[in-house]
Amino acid sequence: MRQLSKSRLLVSGVILTGIVLIIGAILIISGEADKPSSYQVLSQLSESDDECVVCHAEQTPGIANQYARSDHFKNDVSCADCHTVDETYPGAQKHPEQEYYVLAKSSPAKCQNCHRQQVEQFNFSRHALPSYVAYAGSEILSPDHLALYQSIPEGGSLPGGKARNSLHALEGEDITKFACETCHNVGKPNPDQSVGDCTACHLRHEFSLEQVRKPETCNACHIGPDHPQWEIYQESPHGIAYMTMGDDWNWDAEPGTLTTVDFAAPTCATCHFSGFGLSATTHDVGDRLSWFLAASISAQRPSAVENRLRMQNVCTACHSAQYIQDFYTNADALTTAVNDLVMFSDKMMQPLKDNNLLTAAPFDEPIDYVYYEVWHHWGRTTKFGAWMQGPDYTQWHGAYELLKDLSELRELIDAKLVAAGLEPLNLPEGFPSLESARAYLYPPTEIAPTETPTEVPTEAPAATEEPTEVVTETATEVPTETATQAP
Ligand code: HEC
Ligand code: HEC
Ligand code: HEC
Ligand code: HEC
Ligand code: HEC
Ligand code: HEC
Ligand code: HEC
Ligand code: HEC
Structure with a gap:
């Protein structure tokens, strides 16, 4: 009996090893093995000699673990690169029990040191100051920010926009802090004069491409009866492809290299941000839009022709011209x-x-x-x-x-x-x-x-009693640096 059970054990051991090897092979083939396991994350952290990481792995393990999964960690971008500042830096706070000063709310001014192009494109988009002005008004801007706001080629407030400012006033800040502000602060000015919040889309501290390319990222704001892009996407053939087959897509592909091999159908990001087909990656989401669709009466954008071509270059990677x-x-x-x-x-x-x-x-x-x-x-x-x-x-x-x-x-x-x-x-x-x-x-x-x-009339009467600014009057041509048409 005992002999028998020993050889049985041996046989089961061999089978078990085989199963483990097969699963391992499947994981490697499917690319799953590229992602660090929780164990690997922890061991990578414990090998770090960065004092911020060592102490924060104890004190704020959530942050340290997210960071350990990021490409920043792999590329030696440190906590200090994003957080450490001089004592005199606007918004600087003394770090608890340490000599140095940090920004608790790290800002795009820090990202800009390494991602200049993304920050510049973002600053020229309606996700930047126009989002904030939409509820706060432009009167509140510093002279520098006012100049930046006015220089945004397809900025300006949209016909009908002022009506929402009056809703903001009627509801009062106790309410709007959790409403308008939560969505529109994606473009709020920071104490150091930089604009906006990259983490409105790039959840800290992983800054994962997969996360930001998935449409759920946008549904934080693009949802509801007045801008139901998320709901619309879900019922579109593109959204259905994403929900039924998206598990197999190459979410972490290097930016600017995406092709139809990586994605069989587009997400919000593919059409509005990603380098895809002949169009280069952009953080200026207006670059591919030909109409001001959110306006009460839609007018064509100043660079409608070029913008339209950039969007169509994405579509025609998959569809016929x-x-x-x-x-x-x-x-x-x-x-x-x-x-x-x-x-x-x-x-x-x-x-x-x-x-x-x-x-x-x-x-x-x-x-x-x-x-x-x-x-x-x-x-x-x-x-x-x-x-x-x-x-x-x-x-x-x-x-x-x-x-x-x-x-x-x-x-x-x-x-x-x-x-x-x-x-x-x-x-x-x-x-x-x-x-x-x-x-x-x-x-x-x-x-x-x-x-x-x-x-289409650009000076059509707006659907409110308030006087309106018509966007096309203040808009100028897109400067060539922000035009992202690939050769
Ligand atoms: C010896 C431990 C230790 C070291 C070293 C350390 N921190 Fe901290 N840090 C803390 C603790 C504890 C807190 C407070 C956490 C809390 O409020 O829950 C903190 C808070 C912070 C905050 C948030 C401040 C705020 O007001 O919310 C930032 C940002 C920060 N640390 C960054 C850093 C950076 C960057 C480094 C390295 C240059 C660093 N820390 C080194 C322990 C440490
Ligand atoms: C790539 C830049 C970047 C790196 C690297 C980075 N952070 Fe941050 N961190 C941010 C940003 C951006 C915010 C959010 C600012 C805001 O609230 O808008 C933030 C927020 C924080 C906060 C305050 C908010 C919270 O969730 O408690 C702490 C504490 C913090 N980081 C600690 C760290 C530590 C420790 C490290 C290294 C292990 C680190 N950060 C690495 C960019 C970075
Ligand atoms: C000190 C330089 C540095 C700073 C500061 C920095 N980054 Fe990065 N970032 C990098 C490097 C290096 C990579 C890796 C690039 C690569 O893989 O080609 C990267 C990659 C990224 C990626 C792509 C992630 C991926 O998987 O490839 C995002 C998104 C990103 N950073 C956002 C930010 C944001 C937002 C900030 C500011 C809060 C920031 N970064 C601050 C250097 C930096
Ligand atoms: C759920 C997030 C969300 C909330 C809450 C929200 N908005 Fe918006 N708002 C958006 C989005 C997204 C757009 C862009 C619509 C588009 O282009 O399709 C927008 C567009 C606008 C516009 C038109 C664009 C412009 O610059 O003229 C104005 C004005 C505006 N919102 C003001 C407000 C005000 C005021 C409130 C509160 C009473 C508010 N919004 C609440 C997400 C939100
Ligand atoms: C409205 C959402 C949104 C905001 C806000 C945003 N990003 Fe991105 N970001 C994206 C998307 C989507 C991608 C993925 C593009 C792709 O598929 O290559 C991306 C990609 C990136 C990358 C990877 C390289 C590249 O160009 O694709 C970097 C770096 C980056 N963002 C930095 C920033 C910085 C810095 C800020 C703040 C100034 C910022 N992002 C704000 C949506 C956003
Ligand atoms: C934190 C809230 C927020 C998130 C997250 C967000 N947006 Fe927006 N988005 C806005 C607001 C607010 C506006 C309207 C700005 C305005 O016109 O004043 C806007 C406008 C836009 C526009 C129209 C820009 C123009 O020139 O008229 C596009 C396109 C867009 N967003 C795409 C996206 C995509 C794609 C994502 C996800 C990768 C995303 N947004 C994530 C808040 C958000
Ligand atoms: C198949 C590509 C595609 C996908 C996927 C897609 N969009 Fe769009 N989107 C478009 C086109 C095309 C337009 C109108 C372009 C024009 O004006 O010429 C548009 C318009 C918009 C606008 C209106 C901007 C304005 O003028 O007011 C917003 C906001 C927007 N999209 C956000 C999103 C979000 C958020 C998602 C995902 C939930 C998404 N889109 C998915 C192609 C796409
Ligand atoms: C990455 C590939 C890809 C890109 C990019 C793409 N599509 Fe599609 N599209 C698809 C797939 C897949 C389907 C589903 C085909 C089917 O229904 O059999 C589809 C279906 C459609 C349909 C059919 C809608 C219906 O109700 O049947 C339209 C219209 C469409 N796409 C328009 C666009 C436009 C406009 C763009 C660019 C703004 C675009 N697509 C970009 C892959 C793509």
């Missing part, structure tokens, strides 16, 4: 149609404005909300849904709601007009169809608009 050309023609036509429906709501409101039948205060009566949601929720969602392949958002969370609000708006407007002893609106037959909107906006005596996007 004709397929993408047709897609853009159709999405342009939809954008113009939504513009017309939103301008329709403006023109319907005009008699109330002309006769002083609206209160001066924003958001103090139901009609303000309906009028606002026409463009801020439904108009935008219809556009985003079309451009990013989310049919349910284009239709049921977009165009349908837009029509519904137009009909509600008409009732609210007529009630006010009649109560003031005036005639109700005289709207064309077929209200609220797109055809009726166009008949109302462009009566037969006037020339109808052509389908070409460049004809």
